[in-house]
Amino acid sequence: MRLVYEKSRAGRRAGRLPNPDVERVDVPAALRRQAPARLPELAEPDLVRHFTELSTRNFGIDTGFYPLGSCTMKHNPRANERVVNLPGFRDLHPYQEEDGSQGALEVMWRLQEILKEVTGLHEVTLQPAAGSQGELTGLLLIKALLDAAGERQRVEVLAPDTAHGTNPASVTMAGLELVDVKTDERGNVDVADLESKLSDRTAALMLTNPSTLGLFEEGITELTEAVHSAGGYCYYDGANLNAVCGISRPGDMGFDVVHINLHKTFSQPHGGGGPGGGPVAVRDELAPYLPVPVVARAGDRFVFDADRPASIGRVRGFGGPFGVFVRSYAFIRRYGPALREMSEVAVLNANYLMARLREAYDVPYERACMHEFVASARTLKKEQGITALDVAKRLMDYGFHPPTVYFPLVVPEALMIEPTETEAKETLDEFVDAMLAIAEEAKSSPDLLRAAPNSRPVRRLDEVRATKHPVLRYRFDDHPSSE
Ligand SMILES: Cc1ncc(COP(=O)(O)O)c(C=O)c1O
Incomplete structure (x- = not known):
C-alpha cells in the first residue's frame, strides 16, 4: 500500500495522476473503498520472469517466417x-x-x-x-x-x-x-x-x-x-x-x-x-x-x-x-x-514458393504471380475433409506463422502466401517442406490437423466467439476481494 501511495505521489509530481485528496472530496462516501485493494505482491524477479515468459509466446517477424498474404510482413532493418x-x-x-x-x-x-x-x-x-x-x-x-x-x-x-x-x-x-x-x-x-x-x-x-x-x-x-x-x-x-x-x-x-x-x-x-x-x-x-x-x-x-x-x-x-x-x-x-531489386526479389520468392507448392495444393490461375499468390486447399477439403484453416493451424506446430486464409473470397479455401524479398532460400524451402508434410498428413493422420495447433500455449480457439464476445478486461472474479 505504501508503495502504491509513493507511486501516486511521484506520478502526481510528474503531472500524470490526479491528486487523490481532491478526488476524495468528489467521491460519495458510499462508493469509497473501505479496505485497501488486494493487489498481488510479487518479488521483482518473479514479475520479470512472468512477463519475459509471456513475451516468448508472441510470434513476430523477428521470431520466424511470417508469410501473411496481403500484409507484407517485411523485415525491419x-x-x-x-x-x-x-x-x-x-x-x-x-x-x-x-x-x-x-x-x-x-x-x-x-x-x-x-x-x-x-x-x-x-x-x-x-x-x-x-x-x-x-x-x-x-x-x-x-x-x-x-x-x-x-x-x-x-x-x-x-x-x-x-x-x-x-x-x-x-x-x-x-x-x-x-x-x-x-x-x-x-x-x-x-x-x-x-x-x-x-x-x-x-x-x-x-x-x-x-x-x-x-x-x-x-x-x-x-x-x-x-x-x-x-x-x-x-x-x-x-x-x-x-x-x-x-x-x-x-x-x-x-x-x-x-x-x-x-x-x-x-x-x-x-x-x-x-x-x-x-x-x-x-x-x-x-x-x-x-x-x-x-x-x-x-x-x-x-x-x-x-x-x-x-x-x-x-x-x-x-x-x-x-x-x-x-x-x-x-x-x-x-x-x-537498386530499389527495383526489392520488388524483383519479392516477386521471385513468391513465384518460387508457388511453383513448389503446386505439387500438393491447387493454384487457381495458371500465371506467374507477383509478390504473393493464392493457393487453395479445395482438393484437400473435397477428398480428406481438411480445410484451409486446418492447414494454417497445423503450420503453427511447424513453427511458421499461418498465411492469410479465406481471402480473397473468390477463391474457395484460400491460402494467401506472401514471402517478401528478405527471406533466404533455405527458409522458403523449410516452409515448403512443412506445407508438403501437412498435405501428406491430411491423408495419413487428418485428426492431427483438425486438432491443430497441438504444440502452442493456446489450442484452437472459437474465433467467432472471440470476436463477438471479446473479454478485454481484468477479471475481478479471479480476485474477489479487490472489488
Ligand atoms: C490491398 C490492400 N489495400 C488496403 C490495405 C489497408 O492498409 P492498412 O492496413 O494500412 O489500413 C491493405 C492492408 O494490408 C491491403 O492489403
Missing part, C-alpha cells in the same frame, strides 16, 4: 532504428516551430519527392496514418473535385470483387456507393462487366494492382481509359507496391490518385494494427484539395504550407506518423537506385 533514434528526430516535439525542425521537414519533403517519382504523380500528402486512411482521403479528394465541377450525381465507385475489405469500407465512409465488378477466369477485372457498369453516375474505379490474387492486371490501361472516357477518376490502391516499385508507375498507367502503404513497401511490418503510414499521391487536377498542411520548399527553407483554400482539411494531427517517414526514408536511401 535495424539500421532504420538507429536513424529514427538520432536525437534530432527522437526528441522532436510535435509543437516544435518550423525553424527548429528544418531537418525533420526536409526528410518529409524529400520523402514526398521520392513518392512522386515512384508513383509518377504530381503532389503528395503524407498525413494519412494507414493505407485505409489513405483510401478515405483519396476518395474525399475525388469527391471534392466532382463537387467543384458540379457533378454531384457521380457517387458510384467501381471496385473488383477481390478488393481488400478496407476499399468498400472507405467508399461507404466517403458517402459514396460501391459497385462490385466481376473477376474473369484469368484473375483480371472482367472488362465487359466493368464497361456495362460505367455511367454518368461513375465517380471512380478503385483498383488494387497487383490484385489481392497476386496478379498484375493485364488490361490495366484499357480499364483506366474506359473509366476516363466515362468521366470518372481512377484510384490505385497501392498497398501492393512492393511488387512493382521502381518497375512500373500508377501515374503512367493512367491513375489519378494512389495511396502507398509505407509500412508494407518500405519495411516496418505493422502486425497488430500499427504504426503505419498511408501517403496519397495525386495528379495536378486534384492537388488543390489535398489535406493541409503540405510540406513545401520555400527557397532554402522547408515549411508547412496551409494555403490551400479548397483543401478537404486535415486528416491527421500534426505532420503525420513521423517515425514511419524516417524509417521509410532511411530504407529507400539505403537501397538507392
Whole structure:
C-alpha cells in the first residue's frame, strides 16, 4: 500500500495522476473503498520472469517466417532504428516551430519527392496514418473535385470483387456507393462487366494492382481509359507496391490518385494494427484539395504550407506518423537506385514458393504471380475433409506463422502466401517442406490437423466467439476481494 501511495505521489509530481485528496472530496462516501485493494505482491524477479515468459509466446517477424498474404510482413532493418533514434528526430516535439525542425521537414519533403517519382504523380500528402486512411482521403479528394465541377450525381465507385475489405469500407465512409465488378477466369477485372457498369453516375474505379490474387492486371490501361472516357477518376490502391516499385508507375498507367502503404513497401511490418503510414499521391487536377498542411520548399527553407483554400482539411494531427517517414526514408536511401531489386526479389520468392507448392495444393490461375499468390486447399477439403484453416493451424506446430486464409473470397479455401524479398532460400524451402508434410498428413493422420495447433500455449480457439464476445478486461472474479 505504501508503495502504491509513493507511486501516486511521484506520478502526481510528474503531472500524470490526479491528486487523490481532491478526488476524495468528489467521491460519495458510499462508493469509497473501505479496505485497501488486494493487489498481488510479487518479488521483482518473479514479475520479470512472468512477463519475459509471456513475451516468448508472441510470434513476430523477428521470431520466424511470417508469410501473411496481403500484409507484407517485411523485415525491419535495424539500421532504420538507429536513424529514427538520432536525437534530432527522437526528441522532436510535435509543437516544435518550423525553424527548429528544418531537418525533420526536409526528410518529409524529400520523402514526398521520392513518392512522386515512384508513383509518377504530381503532389503528395503524407498525413494519412494507414493505407485505409489513405483510401478515405483519396476518395474525399475525388469527391471534392466532382463537387467543384458540379457533378454531384457521380457517387458510384467501381471496385473488383477481390478488393481488400478496407476499399468498400472507405467508399461507404466517403458517402459514396460501391459497385462490385466481376473477376474473369484469368484473375483480371472482367472488362465487359466493368464497361456495362460505367455511367454518368461513375465517380471512380478503385483498383488494387497487383490484385489481392497476386496478379498484375493485364488490361490495366484499357480499364483506366474506359473509366476516363466515362468521366470518372481512377484510384490505385497501392498497398501492393512492393511488387512493382521502381518497375512500373500508377501515374503512367493512367491513375489519378494512389495511396502507398509505407509500412508494407518500405519495411516496418505493422502486425497488430500499427504504426503505419498511408501517403496519397495525386495528379495536378486534384492537388488543390489535398489535406493541409503540405510540406513545401520555400527557397532554402522547408515549411508547412496551409494555403490551400479548397483543401478537404486535415486528416491527421500534426505532420503525420513521423517515425514511419524516417524509417521509410532511411530504407529507400539505403537501397538507392537498386530499389527495383526489392520488388524483383519479392516477386521471385513468391513465384518460387508457388511453383513448389503446386505439387500438393491447387493454384487457381495458371500465371506467374507477383509478390504473393493464392493457393487453395479445395482438393484437400473435397477428398480428406481438411480445410484451409486446418492447414494454417497445423503450420503453427511447424513453427511458421499461418498465411492469410479465406481471402480473397473468390477463391474457395484460400491460402494467401506472401514471402517478401528478405527471406533466404533455405527458409522458403523449410516452409515448403512443412506445407508438403501437412498435405501428406491430411491423408495419413487428418485428426492431427483438425486438432491443430497441438504444440502452442493456446489450442484452437472459437474465433467467432472471440470476436463477438471479446473479454478485454481484468477479471475481478479471479480476485474477489479487490472489488
Ligand atoms: C490491398 C490492400 N489495400 C488496403 C490495405 C489497408 O492498409 P492498412 O492496413 O494500412 O489500413 C491493405 C492492408 O494490408 C491491403 O492489403
